[in-house]
Every structure is written in structure tokens, then in C-alpha cells.
Amino acid sequence: MDVVSQVQRYIRHNVAGDLSLNRIAEVAGHNPSYLSRLYKRITGEGLSDFITAVKITKTKELLGENRLKINEISKAVGFLSKQSFYRFFRKATNATPQGYREQIGRSTDDSRM
Numbered sequence: 236m237d238v239v240s241q242v243q244r245y246i247r248h249n250v251a252g253d254l255s256l257n258r259i260a261e262v263a264g265h266n267p268s269y270l271s272r273l274y275k276r277i278t279g280e281g282l283s284d285f286i287t288a289v290k291i292t293k294t295k296e297l298l299g300e301n302r303l304k305i306n307e308i309s310k311a312v313g314f315l316s317k318q319s320f321y322r323f324f325r326k327a328t329n330a331t332p333q334g335y336r337e338q339i340g341r342s343t344d345d346s347r348m
Contacts, residue, residue, distance in 0.1 A: 238263050238270070239277050246286055250293050251313040254286050291327050298336045305332045 245262050246254060259282065260267040274282050290312045297308045309320035309332075324332050 238265065239274060242270070242274060242282070243285065246289050250289055251311055254313065256282065287323075287327060291324070294324060294332065295328075295335065295339075298332055299339055301336065301340070305336075308332065 242259055242263050245259060256267045256271060260270040263270055265273070271282055274285075278285070293312050294308060297303055297311060298305075303311065305320075306317050309317050312320070314320035314323065321331060324330070324335070328335060330338065
């Protein structure tokens with residue numbers, strides 16, 4: 236398996252866990268700085284950008300399911316504090332988690348008409 240696929244699979248399966256460069260490099264069997272440069276050269280995006288995209292995708296999926304409370308979702312995507320999760324989500328989407336949930340709820344209701 237190539238390194239990029241291995242790294243991406245680890246991140247997707249450990250979105251709530253340790254996603255530090257040191258841990259990812261340990262899993263991939265490479266030096267952290269080498270892995271970071273290699274990943275960027277092969278994919279054209281930084282490792283932190285990929286991690287952010289995975290966390291946002293997972294958050295949106297969980298918000299859409301409407302089963303978990305927002306603080307439970309923040310823990311499910313690796314945030315220890317609700318405040319840092321809110322800042323992260325708002326910066327990435329320009330919406331609060333609750334606002335996003337309400338927005339997708341409305342669009343689902345509109346499609347049922």
C-alpha cells in the first residue's frame with residue numbers, strides 16, 4: 236500500500252484520536268518532516284488541510300444524522316472543548332454547528348414538499 240493511502244486511511248479511521256504529525260509518521264514508518272513534504276508533493280495539499288477536510292466531512296455527516304448532541308459530535312471528531320470545536324467549524328464553514336444543522340434540516344424539509 237502506498238504511503239498516501241495508508242496515511243489517509245489512518246486519519247479517516249482515527250478522526251477522534253491522535254492526529255499529530257509524529258503519530259501519523261510513526262504509523263506510516265517515516266520521519267515526520269519527510270512524511271509532511273512527501274504528502275504535500277504527492278497530493279498537492281498539506282496534511283493538516285486533509286485532516287481538516289476529514290473532520291469537517293465527518294462533522295457534517297453527524298450533524299445531518301441529528302442523533303448526537305453537538306458536544307458529543309465535537310468529541311467524536313477529536314475536540315476536547317466545545318468552544319474550540321465551534322471556532323474550528325465556523326472558520327471552515329462560516330456557520331455554527333447548530334446553524335448548519337438547522338440549515339440542512341430546512342433544505343431536507345423543502346425537498347419533501
